[in-house]
Amino acid sequence: MTEPSGPALAGAPLPARAKVAVAAGKLTGAVSRAAGRGSGAVVGGRIALKLDPELLRRLTAGRACVLISATNGKTTTTRLVAEALRAKGPVASNALGANMPAGITAAMANDRDAEFAVIEVDEKYLPGVAEQTKPRAIALLNLSRDQLDRAAETRMMAQKWRDGLADTPATVIANADDPLVVWAAGRARDVVWVAVGQSWKDDAWSCPQCGGVLHLDSDDWSCGSCDMRRPRPQWALDGDELVAPDGARVGLTGLKLPGRANRANAVSAAATAAVFGVEAHVAIQRMEHVTAVAGRYDTVTYRGRTLRLLLAKNPAGWLETFDLVSPRGAAPSGPVLLSVNALSADGTDTSWLWDVDYTRLVGHRVLVIGQRRLDLAVRLQVAGVDFQVFDDVEAAVDAAPAGAIDVIANYTAFQQLRQKVGA
Structure with a gap:
């Protein structure tokens, strides 16, 4: 007999099988930590999912979920989005970067009552996690070469995103400066485009749509052989300022995380938080309290x-x-x-x-x-x-x-x- 897994309030009682899975996962994680084998989140999550393959779906039912995925910057942006959304209520998050289904499940099990779930997702697992969690927002930051021995070629990853996110009801917040991200988001119903710049361009010489040569300028790009081109952004990074859709500007000099990349992460995070009604200046003020992320910049x-x-x-x-x-x-x-x-x-x-x-x-x-x-x-x-x-x-x-x-x-x-x- 299949147990129901329909919508529920965050923190609603779990069926017996899920309760056993959560308890077993927490026990396994505690044993792993006691043995000095790390945080225990991944191994605990694996055990929990073995016992109840639908556990992630159950643990995120009733929550307002946000997914953040990218090759670079996803852990930091996840932390920034979580901080911004705390202006609206409690947030559960896999803040330490365990971003595959097991680690995500463990994080959600450890915080059952939070209204919001801000989840970092490994690029390869994004479509599957989106199907399980039914997110209200998905942030796509960038795609570039990484872990060449086991990760898909970047265009293949973009194709996986494109197919998996086709017609998603979630609002997709996407980097307009990355041609691979633009193509990956091209079949989503509702896309918010963000211009944050991109220093690395060596994975975007050819058009992901037709294979033609992309013409890359400092702040624009287009394909010479088809209609693929940089969309007009609603949000933008302009030097040390965030530019919101209404033209309002918010200074970023108060951010404690250094560098252009983190200003870009903050703009994407503010655009994501805006989906839930957090105003840009409030989001940035909250992000200014973040000084390090999982040891980065310590x-x-x-x-x-x-x-x-x-x-x-x-x-x-x-x-x-x-x-x-x-x-x-x-x-x-x-x-x-x-x-x-x-x-x-x-x-x-x-x-x-x-x-x-x-x-x-x-x-x-x-x-x-x-x-x-x-x-x-x-x-x-x-x-x-x-x-x-x-x-x-x-x-x-x-x-x-x-x-x-x-x-x-x-x-x-x-x-x-x-x-x-x-x-």
């Missing part, structure tokens, strides 16, 4: 130096990070520590290192660690960057002068560094 003291921790997982992410540590036109200042791993969670193919413009680091003192430090060393040598290779973070930090060090690492290297330096 500043810690370690071995007499001040380390700023920055995450960069793929060429697009590294490019945005370089704008923080080595702005164009500015004189190099301060050492930079780089760490790259190639474990399963990172993607084992590191050929993407050759797509990163490491010449941006010329003039900096560069310290290299990590599992793939020798691969990175070859890339830096070709780029003409002076560097030193070390076996561990202790030796690298000790070799740097007293003062500040910018630390850039990919996913597992970033987590390892956080544990080592106590962040």
